[in-house]
Amino acid sequence: MSGDKLNNYKKTILDSLDGHPFGLCITEIAEKTKFHRNTISKYMNILEAENKVNKKRIGTASIYTTKKRKYLRRGLVVSFIQSLLKGLKHEFPNDPEKFKDIGREITKTFQFPIGDVYFNEFKKVRSSSDILEKLKLFELFYNSFDFFQDDLEIEIIELNNYKVIYRLRNSDFFQKNGEFNYFFHIMCGITEGIYLQNLNMQIKCDVNQIKYSDGKNGDFVDISLEMREN
The missing domain is CATH 3.30.1380 (Muramoyl-pentapeptide Carboxypeptidase; domain 2)
Known part of the structure; x- marks a missing residue:
């Protein structure tokens, strides 16, 4: 996969998290981006490794928030x-x-x-x-x-x-x-x-x-x- 396409995937996912201070789960991110759940899971692992998202377990779900937040600190x-x-x-x-x-x-x-x-x-x-x-x-x-x-x-x-x-x-x-x-x-x-x-x-x-x-x-x-x- 080209670097541009990789960055586009990551940017789209990060943009979907903006304005959601309490985070989104994989299913919610998939609904907003129209990407497949497996694609979201793959890129969330990449973004987490790059220290661009926070991950929290809520029951059986993983909730993600972006570390570059645009709402009140x-x-x-x-x-x-x-x-x-x-x-x-x-x-x-x-x-x-x-x-x-x-x-x-x-x-x-x-x-x-x-x-x-x-x-x-x-x-x-x-x-x-x-x-x-x-x-x-x-x-x-x-x-x-x-x-x-x-x-x-x-x-x-x-x-x-x-x-x-x-x-x-x-x-x-x-x-x-x-x-x-x-x-x-x-x-x-x-x-x-x-x-x-x-x-x-x-x-x-x-x-x-x-x-x-x-x-x-x-x-x-x-x-x-x-x-x-x-």
Whole structure:
């Protein structure tokens, strides 16, 4: 294949990713470019090796974003959210439940999680009677709350029939003075709204503990998800 044709393929694929900050999967890129899925897979491997795209696993799908983004820089968005949290905490200094209410209200006017891939993952488990299978979806979509922070870590530390506890590390919203703690309470409210919207499922999502240490690697927040009792 000539160099010009190779570059045209790559440019067309990268252009298709512009304006999609939450990324596209192989199928979505194929629909936009009219290239065969196998062709897309081949060139995504090339672009990934050239460090021109980011790749993230969502369930069984791979989501790609371009590293040369034309939308607002992530750092600006995070700084804005952090400033907003400072103001809200000043107005409601000791009311984490108020922030959960804010999160629930957000899901009434803004669709979470964003993208067809997430929707399809919810669709797969909608008719399942396995509660844990549904609660484990949190691990797939949480990263979108932290604006796709590449070094965010999430793991399950406790698991039983109706409850899962996750431990999150490296979030940009960790701050030893606790200025941004309420971000996690807002996220819990959003999570409850997501499960209600997508699965008609009443869950309780709470911040169990937030721990800070001398080094960033020791900081973490534990988030629990469990079925609400009828």
